[in-house]
Amino acid sequence: MVYSFKVISSTSLFLIMISCVNIEASQNLCSNTVCSLNEPVIRFPFRIQNRQSKSCGYPGFDISCGSSNETILELPFSGKFVVQAIDYARQEIWMNDQKNCLADRILSLNLSGSPFHGLYHQSFMLFNCSPFDHRKYGLNPIACLSGYTYAVFALSSSRAVYALQNGNSSCNFIRLVYVPVNWPLYQQILSWDFSEDLRLTWEEPRCGKCELRGGRCAAVKTNSSEVVCSNVPHQGFPRSALYAITTAAGVPAVILLLALLCFICGRVRRRLGGLPESDSTVNTVPVVTVAGLDGATIESYPKIVLGESRRLPKPDDNTCSICLCEYKPQETLKTIPECKHCFHSDCIEEWLRLRATCPLCRNSPERLPPAGS
Incomplete structure (x- = not known):
């Protein structure tokens, strides 16, 4: 049997080596950067315009620095927002309004044309009311939309409307709005003053796992949707x-x-004694993959971002039964829909990939039907 191999000249090999050196050099140009001290660190998929080349970022993630060197992200149909923080591993970003009236911006928020979306959405009824002792009923007005002779409230439930009516105030319904929130619907907020940062997430590019492993994502080429994970320890x-x-x-x-x-x-x-990577192309433990849930089912389970009060649907759920660590504010939890049990998002995702049962009640969650069925 005769094998034929493609032979390249020494000149071609030299050019290949030079191109590889250029690739490494271009990656070094895309190092972490900031608009100013104490501002969020900017790296792929984000890039600072006029300071980094287009190959350093992903389409739709351009950042600019404001007149006071604040970090600015501009959404196509909603204008500019000040970036407060970025979590690259969880693929989440916190933003606020430059004029300190986030409520006014959220009420007209349009995320279409951008790669970002809310973690959850909830409907709110807006009311314009004459002054009354709103604190007595647990209601919080939207400060930047209210004045001396009136107060604007965003209510999320009929119970909140009942409390407002009991305040013996004159209220006019403005409109119903649908806005992104940090918590799912069963949090049962009476009213929201929109004082917290706007928290959004993105799906593409998927660099969360790369970041968790200590690596860094980069675009294969300028304006390309294809990314590669590099600089992973022991890769x-x-x-x-x-x-x-x-x-x-x-x-x-x-x-x-x-x-x-x-x-x-x-x-x-x-x-x-280590386990294989969950995204490995070679499945060395086929029995484990069959026993667990598929990725689509796991991704469909609702997430919860803990606030400072650490309130959960079930009051006794204050510790993750997988890692045995108590929940802390700003941590992301995931809920199994059938039993409503909560766990750290990373913990339950790894668990469900190996075992298709709830760690607490041992019930088997339902799988999503196959695509196209």
């Missing part, structure tokens, strides 16, 4: 080195090299 050969080997040695040699690397990694993982 093995750099992408540029594998590219050079692939081009120079040909496909057969690379297949042999990858097989050898997979064999070595498998031996090391078995020796260390």
